[in-house]
Amino acid sequence: MSNIISSLGGGSGIDTTGLVSGLTAAERAPKEALLNTRQEKLESQISGYGLLKSALSEFQGVLSPLANVDTFSARSVAFPDTDVITPNSLEAGAQTGSYQIEVQSVASAQTLVMGATNDKNAALGGSGTLSIQFGTWSYDNTDPDNPVATTFATNGDKAALNIDVEASDSLADIADKINAGDSGIQASVMKVDDQYQLMLTAPSGESNALMITGTDDATGTDPTLLSGFSFNETTQSALETQQGSDAVLQVNGLTVRRETNTIDDVIEGFNFTVNKASASETINFSVDEDKVVAEQAIRDFVDAYNLFLETANNLTGYSKDENNNTVRGELASDGTAKSMVRQLRSMIGAEVTGIESGFTALTNLGIRTELDGTLSIEESEFSDAMSNNFDLVADLFAQKTSSTNGYVEVGIGTRASSTVPGSYDVEITQDPEKGKLAAGAITHDFGAGVLDASGGGYSFKLNVNGTLSSEITLNGQYASAEELRADLQSLINGNDALKAVNAAVDVTLEGGQFVITSREYGSSSKVTINNQSAQMDELGLGTGSTMTATEGKDVQGTINGEAGFGAGEVLLPALGSDAYGLNLSVAPGATAQGAFTIGFSRGEGGTLNNLIDRFLASDGAIARREDTIDEQMEKIDTDREELDRRMEKYEARLSAQFLAMERIISSLNSTGSSLDGLIDRLPFTAKK
Template sequence: MSNIINTLGAGSGIDTTALVSQLVEVERAPQEARLNSREQKLDAQISAYGTLKSALSEFQSLMSPLADNNTFNARSVALPETDVITPNSLAAGAQVGTYQIEVVDIARSQSLAMGSTDDKKAALGASGQMSIQFGEWSYTGVDADIPDNFTINDERAALNIDIDPSDTLETIAKKINDSDSGVQASVLGVDGQYQLMLTAPSGASNAMQITGDDPSLSAFEFNSTNYASVTETQQASDAVLKVNGLSVRRDTNQINDVIEGFDFTLNKSSEGEKLTFAVEADTGVAQQAIRDFVEGYNSLYQTMQNLTGYTRDEDNNLVRGSLSTDGLARSMFSQLRGLIGAEVVGVDSGFTALTNLGIRTQLDGTLEIEEDTFSKAFTENYEFIETLFARDTRSGSNYVDVRLGSYASKTVPGDYEVEITQDPSRGSIGGNAISALNFDAVTDSFTTALDTSVGDYSFKISVDGVQSDTITLSGSYASAEEIRAELQSLINGDSKISEAGAGVDVTYDAATDSFAFNSRTYGKSSSVSFSSASADMANLGISSALSGTAGKDVKGTINGEPGFGTGRVLLPPLGSDAYGMTLNVRPGAASEGVFTASFSQGFAGTMDKLINSILGAEGAIASRETTITDQLEDVSYERSELDRKMSSYEERLTLQYLNMQKIVDSLNSTGSSLDGILDRLPFTAKD
């Protein structure tokens, strides 16, 4: 018994601590291996999706030039070295051709110096309203320097500046500069005297006529009856140039509308010197963009193949991609490959698929350009290449332009039947016939000039709900046309109307001898009315009793559904397939009946939309990454639970072995007390 006790006791040599640790490790190992394997796989997927996002993003950047119509309308120009003109820009789509330019004269701005004083900061004591009108002067005199007759430019609003007695030359200059009228004002000091210098926009029709409604402003007036106090340092003139032999006049030296898309500046006149150059289509930009796309796709294809398929390592062992078992990744790969070989939705003629351009899919899945077909397409069918890759909108109406709004990504490509049922219109008001006694209806002129400074020719007009200040005619007019131009200039120059962005076009109808006032905006908020008019204005057919007609919003349907019309713009119903398109409608569209509006995203737009659906904040990859992250959190939670269970298991084993140790200690103690007991028993024989 003593030997048994010794075997079970502390003297047995059993390391209970090590034994507990080993038992716990045996219990933990398979579960921890499972968690480690799962965590490693999820981490690999996260990393793989990061690689995939980077590859897709890089590939998507190659879609931008292909989705841009300008890529397929690139132009080049070879201009001879010259200081006569300076090229500023050549826009995509510029008119191709050979051109010859001769600069006969350059445009100049009228400059006026006035208001001489020896202290530029001293109050001038002048008050009233200074009116600056724009137009063209004719001159008389030996040196053609006396302003004789002024023709108003009705396209430029008059500028009215209120002058206070406390104003100085500097404050007047600031008021003019702050008006944003195009007139530049400055104060110049010469020989101890200061003058206000006004410089008009360049061009013969942008010269200034200055009048004041108070005698204190006479020093600033420049008109046919009062100009002596003002020095005209430079007369206004137009730029004159010849383009391919045709004479062209412009009011500026910045020329951007003679050769479409070519912007250049005239530096000096050089009559007799002819510059010859050519604007040509630059197809190389599009070719390189397409080659970059093919190369980029092949790189993306290889990346996705490695991630979702199988490859071989250096030892020729088969290696499975981190996303080979990920159904979402394989589905995205399939969508991309499917789009490469599919026809572009919305393109009904010409090139409808990449294969038409000579882009072929090889046996290994990558793309290759068949050079002969590719070259022939650029030579013979270049216009088809643009519609294949870039967005394209078409309208079957001469009165409707189809454009894309900010929600174009939601528009479903295809053809849509459109019918305009109500043309847009502008608010207007028509005057009565001119009844002035000296008006000749046959010649539409006055037998003697109408002097509006005699009497009261004033009125207030409301345009699009904005009421003007009192507007007054104060000049002398020889014809109805002169009054028409003056009315349009003064109304559009009214501070309240101009600040609100409103305006009118004033017309004269020779058949009825009357003026008409048309708002420059379309829609139901467009209106024109006279809130007051003096008795003398009735001689010109204008009175507050006139009744105007409000404008109308465009109305129409897209695929039979009513659209939303505001002004000239018709929008498809919210949520419809056409939503994202914008129809800009001109009067006359309602007479055409049903027509077709078409839209195509193009290959690049379609590919870009697909990649956006994958890479977007709420896209497929973001959703998958969220799922993987949640799974990693689950692994972390399970690992914590495992630690808790193993800790509990370790405590239980330790307690069990502790109890066992107590039993062994007790047995050891009992064994010691039994030692020699036989010798002490009575009647025990001894050897």
């Protein structure tokens, strides 16, 4: 091509090189202009969708509080300045009312000290087991300055802790093992008068005191070491430096006892800490509704929607600039963007699906849609709604579930984005049940004397939900079946094999026999007993006892006539059904209530939030449209490459044509030169 171009203009003297370039540029111009126009439009649409996504995200951020029921359950507390009680937190939905609290005593934790040694890291030389149980000590207070722990009542709700001690363990190792048990006991090694001692601090509270039995296996250099760690009804080698006690309060005239000084269940939703006793001082305060939070959230919603609508209208329509010139929006011709804005506007003005009565649309509380689509608040109507129908306002905006069966709670699962709001007919056909083992009759006569298991002859293994425990051994003296029941429950739930899989039981006394019930519902819930010693017959749990094992059952039922899937006490709607995404927690007794209904509504906040989620999803309308635009941009790049190839060929063709012309002109020029003076040389010609 360069040889051809360099030859152009050589014969004619005409700037044919420039002529070829000009003709090529003229041929390219309209096609390139069309591509440029298309590219500019697509780039403008990409920019427009970026602005639209940003506007949707900002609007969605304002919707989140509206969809949250806590916004409409906000509370405020007027608490006095005092060092007796420290308020920690106030939850949404806290119980409103006026309260008077008098702190009579604070909770304390039992502290035991044991095992003096010169080196906390030296091997102690003894091995065996430390068995630690929680419960309540009774004291002989004959000498008020030196009370003596006498009898112990096991706290059956607290799992026992068993620590295996090896001869190579030091005092620090034992402390680490106790702390690793995650029982609430704090173990530390303290240096006192040049010796180290193990200090155990129980969880605070009167019923969380410790009874410790050290059982040596008679090996090692100190075969009686662990008995020196004991603190039980017969051996108290450990020193008790502080008793466990409860916090005692008077709340609106009622006496309340709690095992900890941080209390969150006296006034529902209000967490506070008791710092000191002050029987002469009454703390007066009130917990009130705080509607300001909800009101501000609604006003923010109106403002945010109007701002979004302004941005959306500018993008999908026409607006005026600062010079009052009409400006066409980047997405003015984009059907997808316009459709999304229409859907959002339509939803704003529509009734909320799933609300069958009360406030079903924004207009019910004085929020109006103006001719231009913006929202406005009719203040008197809005104020009346907030003052007199606040519950209906909450139902309109916040996500809500309901059930007409008091034994069934409706929860919202991770798939609720596809759940269809509305009312559903439900029938529970089978209540959930827990697996249990009903023992035979207790033959020991507690009226004739205590049951002495301190010799360790009462042992067994328990299989709970498919997990077999290690050997469980009773080691106390029991004056009643109730004492024995509490100890059984504590020892079973403290077994390491069962704790490892979170398998636990409740032990009850029913008609003179023990019933051991798994804490799990469902068909996998079961309890069986194995490897019993002969003495267990006295408790109705031996091989000679008549026992009945009953397996648990999964809940069964239908939702809108379709069978649900039961897992334990949870009933799930059929996969793909309208109710799928909800979950029903069913308590025993639900079947007796017969058919009932459940309801689900996302509220205005949740409905709009769900719609925007769909718009902004990775496979949503915006993402699909952006993919299409990207494909069109790639097509423009391909078209540009094709145009370049065509123009190159066009330029080559023009160049070849002009080169041929140059050759003809050059040939004519040569012929003309050879004719110069030819006439003068012809014969019979003359010159003047």
